[in-house]
Amino acid sequence: MSRGNTFLSLILWFILALLVIYPLSFLIIESFKIAGTNQFGIKNYLDFFKDPYYLKTFTNTLFLGVLVLLATTLLGLPLAYILARYRLKGKTILTALILLPIVLPAYAGAFALIVFFGKQGTVNLLLLEWGLISKPINFIYGLHGLVFIQTLHLLPFIVLSLSAGFTNIDPSLEEAAEVEGARGFKRFLTITLPLCTPNYLAGAVIVFLWPFTDWLTPLIFGLIDFLPSIAYINISYHFTDMYRKYIGIVSVVVSSVICVAIFLISKRWVEKKKYTSLSKGTTLEGRIIEPGIFITILSYAYMVFIALLVLLIPTVLGLSAFSRRWVLQPFPTYWTLDNFRLIFLESPLLLKNSFVFSGVALIFGIIFGLPAAYLITRTKVRGKEALDFVITLMLAFPGIAVGVSYLLAFWEGIPLATHWIIMPLSLFVRRLPYFLRMAHASYLQLDISLEEAAEVSGANKLRTFFNISLPLLLKGVFVGVVMFFIMAFQEISTAIFLYRGGWETLPIGIYLNWHRGMEFGIAGAMAFLMIVIIFILLIIISRIGGGILGAAWGSSGGRY
């Protein structure tokens, strides 16, 4: 064990202590404070679980998680099977479309669906115009709408994890079942599906936990009775009312505990269940079937249906971005570039902030992530498992927990929150595991003997890293970098707690403009602009390599 590695690990631990452990412990301590006194106790928690309202938000959130998981599973299962198993032309482009929501912010999707399916939305207006209905149908306001948008947004996680499962199954396992006499659906149920469960679970956890982290989407649909949403409202709007503030913090802690606990349990379970087989000489693409004509048509219809729903988001946002006063009309009537003029000329600060904050966060990410990945994969430094554990845990922490804890921790004592650096710092911490996982994965693929050969040739560790490892890791690292940037760029749930006048980013701008109610065109234009930027970055990733699919999957832990 070299002294350099120990030193490096100490630095990383110091950063983790300052930016993760310190603020999060602040959050927990705060949750035990009793309003109006200087005392500590579990009163807040007791109140929380005794109050029927908060209990209801808790069960609502749980219920939403179950519903969304059910919906994404039912929709995703056939989709994943089609993508993994059938040889179909144009599958790549359809796959890219279906998976697009993984990089789109959920709030952008929510806006688009309101414009299209809302009470005064395109669909209702058209139906009224054609005389098919006499008064607007409530397509989306309420739980069903929330489930709808969450399902559309989270479907890619289920599809990706399941199709990875279907692809990774050694074909001979299914062939053996065929030889043993199991055909068609029976084989699928007894062999294929059970073998996919570890993969499925990885995606299912992300989907199920989402409602515990997403406070914004329910608010957009006019719903507040969910754990993170009520926490946001209590903390942001009632911070002068100590009691509501503390109850809000308790809600954040409860959400976080649930997220972390379920995340850890599923991780344990997946690792235990992971089926290692002696696969040798199997094809990379797994078992590919030439579907019959009936199945082909059905598959295309299904894929196109989902893809169209996804396409609706950028289309609607685009329409509202290039138009003005799009109200009570199924389609815009007045076209203009005014919205963009406002964004670019009158408040370019938002764009600039977004790029600067994400960029600085990214630099932090690289400076932290590469050494961390190196320590975890390549050294035997003491405590590296714990390091990996703490970093990975950040995958599970809701953004609201990071935002609130930073707000609490970095005012007095360490007053980081008074400087704009808090914005990129919080972005960096939110996406901590991201870059690490990418670098980690690339490191694992890099044969250690390549590095050893350099050392044998006389290069020291540092030189080996720069001459051999880094150039070979570059591709994977680059994809990681861009994904990190995309996720940081659309981040809102942490930033909303920390921004001050002059630090607004594009997502915050979208939120504020929507919040004011009147400026939907500008909010739409901002969201559209963001999607365009994300899309350009995605194209860059897919050009560089790794494929859009792999890139998106690297984002499995992505939450806002």
Place this chain on the structure above:
Amino acid sequence: MAFIEIRKLFKKFGHVIAVNNVDLEIQKGEILTLLGPSGCGKTTTLRCIAGLEKPDAGDVIIDGQPMFSQGFIPPAKREIGMVFQNYAVWPHMRVFDNVAYGLKLQKLPTATVKEKVAEILASVDLGGLGDRYPGQLSGGQQQRVALARALVRNPKVLLLDEPLSNLDAKLREKMRFEIKSLVRRMHITTVYVTHDQAEAMVISDRIAVMDKGNIVQVGSPEEIYKRPASRFVADFIGTTNFIAGEVAEILPDKGLVYVRTEFKQKLLCRVLDSAMANLHQKVQASIRPEDIEVFQEPPKGRENIFKGTIMHRAYLGNFLYLFVHVDSTLIRAQASYNVTAKEGEEIFIFLNPEKCLILP
């Protein structure tokens, strides 16, 4: 009539012909091995018998029933057992459930299933391991699970696709004999695929050697070794010396020819196929190292004695292995210890004309 008949089987993958109009008959109760280098089409042929691959043309007839030409019979309906190269033991099921899977699909009563599984597990030495998951077993044990699963339904045909290639050398040798005696005891017609010639020799009643999608020779292990039908077979099975030359003289009544090679003297060779023996024809003579006799002094009254220099001399335990330079051709020869000549010294080798074969 043969139990399995393969008729004009043809299969293409893209532009690559994997199996090229193969004809083969396999008798009831026989163990036949498809032997060849990777990519020769042996596994594809096996997978066609199983029904896991559909041929582009031709048919496989099992027990008088065509598998392809009169409507495709799926693997599930063929009453076959198969052992895969990577075993394909289902990791999410216990050993018992792996083996019982096929029986349960036949809707046999639970008691019968239990009895049959216990019986077959005992016969592959896995008694008492039924409750384990495959992940808790060694590679060799997983292999036995696969074998038990393939045999438990008492299939008409047992198909084995390189079943031993993932095992270590010691275990592999042991399993060859175990599989052979097990299959013999159960009288199951068996098709075995391997690229390992030693394995094929041990396990088979007959071997079909395949090359580039064609069967180039079918015969007992002894026939294949002693009378290879082609250069390819001679080269693939065991080790041999090839000596290129041209037919110089034919001794028609004896089935022998003189071949002019790089040696100063002409080489007397046996011709198995008289069509090979045309004057001035370019041919290859093949002789195995163990068929070469080595002498310190030239023996009297024999033909095909050549003088050479020892280039390398290796001690291999039960014999000496020599690389002998004879007039710019390198000959490998097996010799006994009484040859004391060192590297660089001269010796005499005798190429027995009966074992020096002219091959196409």
